[in-house]
Amino acid sequence: MTSSAAPRHASAASSLPAPASSSSAVTRALMTALPYVVLILFTLPILLLYVWLTYSSFFTRMEGLWPTGSFTLENWRFLWAPESVEQLRNKPPIIPLTINTLVFSLATTAVVLLISSMAGYALSRLNFPGRRAFLGSVLLLHSFPSVTLLIATFIVLRRLGLYDQLLGVILVKAAFELPLGIWIMKGFFDTVPWELEMAALVDGAGRITTWWRIVMPLVRPGLLALGLLAFVSGWNEFLLPFVFMPSGSQATLSLLVRSLLGEGRFVDYGVLTAVGLYYVLPILILFLFAQEQLMRIYGGGVKG
Amino acid sequence: MNRYSTAIFFMTPALLMVAAFFVAPVVITLGMSLTDMATTTGLSNWQWSGLDNYQRMVRGSFTLLILGNTIFYVVVTLAFNVVMGLGIALLSSHVEPHAGGLFRAIWLLPRISPSVVYALMWTWAAAAPPYGVINQLVEPFGVEGRYWINSDPWLIVFLINGFVGASFGMLIFTSAIKSIPEELFRAARVDGANAWQIARRITLPLLRWPILFVLTYQTMSLFASYEYILLTTNGGPGLYMTEVWSLWAFHTALSSYFGNLEFGYGAALAAVLVVMGLLVSFVLLRIFRFNDLVSDPRIEIT
Numbered sequence: 001m002t003s004s005a006a007p008r009h010a011s012a013a014s015s016l017p018a019p020a021s022s023s024s025a026v027t028r029a030l031m032t033a034l035p036y037v038v039l040i041l042f043t044l045p046i047l048l049l050y051v052w053l054t055y056s057s058f059f060t061r062m063e064g065l066w067p068t069g070s071f072t073l074e075n076w077r078f079l080w081a082p083e084s085v086e087q088l089r090n091k092p093p094i095i096p097l098t099i100n101t102l103v104f105s106l107a108t109t110a111v112v113l114l115i116s117s118m119a120g121y122a123l124s125r126l127n128f129p130g131r132r133a134f135l136g137s138v139l140l141l142h143s144f145p146s147v148t149l150l151i152a153t154f155i156v157l158r159r160l161g162l163y164d165q166l167l168g169v170i171l172v173k174a175a176f177e178l179p180l181g182i183w184i185m186k187g188f189f190d191t192v193p194w195e196l197e198m199a200a201l202v203d204g205a206g207r208i209t210t211w212w213r214i215v216m217p218l219v220r221p222g223l224l225a226l227g228l229l230a231f232v233s234g235w236n237e238f239l240l241p242f243v244f245m246p247s248g249s250q251a252t253l254s255l256l257v258r259s260l261l262g263e264g265r266f267v268d269y270g271v272l273t274a275v276g277l278y279y280v281l282p283i284l285i286l287f288l289f290a291q292e293q294l295m296r297i298y299g300g301g302v303k304g
Numbered sequence: 305m306n307r308y309s310t311a312i313f314f315m316t317p318a319l320l321m322v323a324a325f326f327v328a329p330v331v332i333t334l335g336m337s338l339t340d341m342a343t344t345t346g347l348s349n350w351q352w353s354g355l356d357n358y359q360r361m362v363r364g365s366f367t368l369l370i371l372g373n374t375i376f377y378v379v380v381t382l383a384f385n386v387v388m389g390l391g392i393a394l395l396s397s398h399v400e401p402h403a404g405g406l407f408r409a410i411w412l413l414p415r416i417s418p419s420v421v422y423a424l425m426w427t428w429a430a431a432a433p434p435y436g437v438i439n440q441l442v443e444p445f446g447v448e449g450r451y452w453i454n455s456d457p458w459l460i461v462f463l464i465n466g467f468v469g470a471s472f473g474m475l476i477f478t479s480a481i482k483s484i485p486e487e488l489f490r491a492a493r494v495d496g497a498n499a500w501q502i503a504r505r506i507t508l509p510l511l512r513w514p515i516l517f518v519l520t521y522q523t524m525s526l527f528a529s530y531e532y533i534l535l536t537t538n539g540g541p542g543l544y545m546t547e548v549w550s551l552w553a554f555h556t557a558l559s560s561y562f563g564n565l566e567f568g569y570g571a572a573l574a575a576v577l578v579v580m581g582l583l584v585s586f587v588l589l590r591i592f593r594f595n596d597l598v599s600d601p602r603i604e605i606t
Contacts, residue, residue, distance in 0.1 A: 031499070035395045039407050042392065046410055046467060048437055049425040056428075064440035115317045122314035129308075134315070136589070141326055143521060143585040145528030148550065148577040151557040151570050152329035152336065158347060160324070175325035182318060207310045236418040239531055243558055257420040258535070261427060269428060269435075276421040287416055291409055294416065295475065 057274035075270035079278075085271060091259065092251055094275070101252040101279075104170060104241070105234030111174035112181045112230040113223055119178075120185025121211050125197075135186075141179040150243055157244055166250040169240050177230050188222030189215065225293045232283055232294070253279045330578060337572035343565045350568065357572035366544050366552075374549040377461065377533075378526045384466035385522055386515065389473025394503055396474075397481045408478065414468045423535035426464045427453065430536075457537045457546045464532045473518045480514040481507060517588075524584040528577055530554060550577055 048065065056062045057076065060069030078085045078094055088094070122128070123135055153172055154163070162168030192215055200210045216223075238254040245251060257279055260272050287294060337357055341350035361367060392411055396404035414422050429437040433449035443449055453460050484507065492502050530551035533539065539547035539555065547555070557570020 035399050036403070039392070039395050039399065042388070043407055043410050045463075046413055049422075049429060050413060052428065052437055053421070053425055063434040064437045066440075115321060118314045119318035122311050126311045126314065128311035128315070134319075137322070139589050140582070140585045141322070143524065143588045144326075145525055145577070145581045146326070147531075148528050148553075148574050148581055149326070149329035149333065151553065151567060151574050152332035153325060154558065155332050155336070155347070155567075156324060156328055171321070172325055175321045178318065178321055208313065211314075232416055236416070238419050238535075254418055254420045257418070257424060261420065261424050261535070272424065273428075276424050280417050280421045283416055283418070284413075287409075287413075295408065295412060 053273050053277055053280075056269055057277045060270060062269065072270075075274035076278075078271065078275065088271070091256055092248060094253075094256070094278075097251060097253050097256055100166065100250055101235060101254075104166060104173075104237070104252055105231050107170045108173045108177070108234035109227050109230040111170065112177045113227055115174070115178060116181030116185040116226060117216065117219070117223070118211075119182045120187075121189050121215065123182070123186045124189035138179050138182050142183060144179075146176045147239065150239070154244065164245055164247050166241075166245065169237075169244050172244065173234055173237055173240055174230075177233060181226050181230070184226050185219065185222055188219040192218045228286070228290055228293055232286065235283060330582075333571050333575050333578050336568055337575045339568040339571075341567040341571075342569075343563070353568065357569045360569065361572055361576075366547075369544055370547050370549055370552050373544070373547060374527065376458070377465075377546075377548050378523060380458075380462050381465045381469060381526055382519065382522055384462060385469035386473050386518060388466065388470035389518065390477055390511070390515070392470065392474045393477035393481060394507065397478060398499060398503075408471075408474060411471045411474055415471050419531050419535060422468070423464065423532060426460060427536060430460050453537055454541045457541055460536055461533055461546055464536055465526075465529075468532070469522060469526070472522060473515075476514050476518055477511060480511055484510055520584065520588055524581055524588075528581060549573065553577065 052062070052065055055065070055067060058071055058073070059067035060072050060074065062068065078088055123131060123138075157163040157168045157172070160168065162171065196214055196218070197210055200214045201207070205213070236254070237252070238258060241252050241255055242258065245255075248255065253275075257272075257276055260275060338352055338354060339350045340353040340356070341347070345351070392407065396407045398404075399407075428435065430452035431439075432451035433439045436449070436452065438452055439449040450456075488506055489502060492506055497505070528550050530548055533546060533548060533551055534554070537546045539545070539551050544552075553570050553573035556573060557565055557567050559565075
């Protein structure tokens with residue numbers, strides 16, 4: 001070290017390990033551990049929530065994080081003996097609700113994937129009037145909070161005769177996912193080399209055939225990423241079915257959990273947490289396998 | 305055959321969806337805000353009422369309270385989101401990569417979980433003694449046990465929204481940090497800089513654009529968001545205690561305590577947010593070059 005070191009260098013130099021000094025070795029170990037300690041402390045609340053959810057569904061009684069009752073599978077009996085669960089007596093049965101939720105999220109995903117790939121392809125490949133304007137408005141809508149439109153969407157659904165129907169909610173949900181979907185798919189189509197398509201077109205295949213047969217298989221990673229996002233988002237959706245399907249014949253699991261939660265403030269949390277865990281489990285399993293894709297897409301960083 | 309028939313084929317579904325569920329609702333929101341449409345008038349017997357709804361909004365005795373609530377909610381949650389998101393991003397990129405990825409994955413859990421289940425977990429965490437987890441955690445420090453949703457509703461609102469919201473910044477900041485050339489860090493270490501100095505002098509200045517982007521984007525989404533408040537305090541426990549603007553519009557038009565749904569007035573309340581949303585989105589699009597930032601956070605190396 002030279003004596004002309006700037007002040008910030010001087011302070012850094014003093015923290016450099018001095019040989020054979022045990023106290024500085026301790027300091028270094030502490031400095032390595034510190035980020036972990038801070039991370040664990042801040043992350044702990046989230047972990048505790050999920051640990052409690054799991055625990056509580058397997059015990060007769062919990063006080064905070066500690067089970068005060070015995071281990072039991074009773075909370076889960078809605079799976080094999082739903083009619084014996086008092087809390088669920090006046091509710092729609094859980095298996096049809098699960099099927100509704102699955103239909104809702106799969107249909108939303110299908111609509112989003114199809115419409116996004118069609119529009120994304122056109123925006124990536126075709127020249128037509130209004131292309132730039134549409135691209136601009138897709139981007140604009142991407143950051144626009146669509147939840148502010150719910151009141152007016154109610155009127156639109158009434159007019160279309162789709163109010164209080166699963167199909168109507170599917171269309172609204174798909175529409176809200178479209179701006180992101182179109183943008184992602186356009187990005188993926190942009191990376192597909194022109195030559196392949198040209199060859200097919202020269203061979204006399206039509207545009208639509210070329211799109212479906214040649215180009216679509218090449219953007220499979222994009223379809224997978226967007227599909228995952230749309231599925232998770234559809235599976236979790238609460239507000240849209242809550243507002244647009246009041247009669248509940250085609251209700252989804254989120255509505256069941258919400259109605260249990262609404263009346264459940266001072267009653268048995270065992271059943272409620274079991275139903276909640278049952279509802280979130282498919283998503284957690286999906287997350288385990290597709291963590292990388294989901295992290296990337298939630299960060300908005302999906303690139304073609 | 306029209307030379308644009310292929311384009312028409314590919315674009316029609318998307319155009320119809322955008323027309324039906326974005327363009328029409330924006331127009332309807334603005335139009336409806338000028339009517340007296342409500343449960344009492346039905347959807348056909350309403351009348352134009354000019355700016356009545358807007359006058360009522362300005363004069364309303366709860367307007368200032370709710371506006372104050374909204375700003376309080378947005379500012380505190382935003383601060384939590386950005387500071388926490390930045391902290392987790394910096395720390396998790398600093399530690400061993402696998403461990404860092406694990407922490408980020410845990411932070412993403414609330415975002416990928418159904419809102420009702422996430423709200424269920426917080427409702428229980430905030431429950432009265434002897435049940436609530438929060439009570440168990442704070443009692444050793446001498447804090448008296450309580451039913452937090454009633455006693456400290458804002459705290460619960462901030463926590464439930466903050467622990468979801470922080471992951472957005474976390475992901476954006478993490479990918480921005482990852483795209484900083486490794487040589488910059490190496491050079492700094494060779495010069496003897498410690499981790500804090502590197503974060504303060506190199507990483508943070510380079511994160512200027514991503515931070516600005518997250519601030520703008522989340523301000524808008526927070527103004528429009530009410531799902532978690534609806535599921536926990538529902539604007540209570542007292543009259544309009546934690547009611548925010550977007551929840552107010554929702555309650556007025558779609559889920560009234562009083563049975564009479566006032567579509568026109570609710571639309572006027574929503575119109576404020578719609579116009580604001582369009583303006584902010586436009587700003588994001590033009591000034592921040594939204595997509596550049598989202599797909600590839602902009603980093604200036606000077």
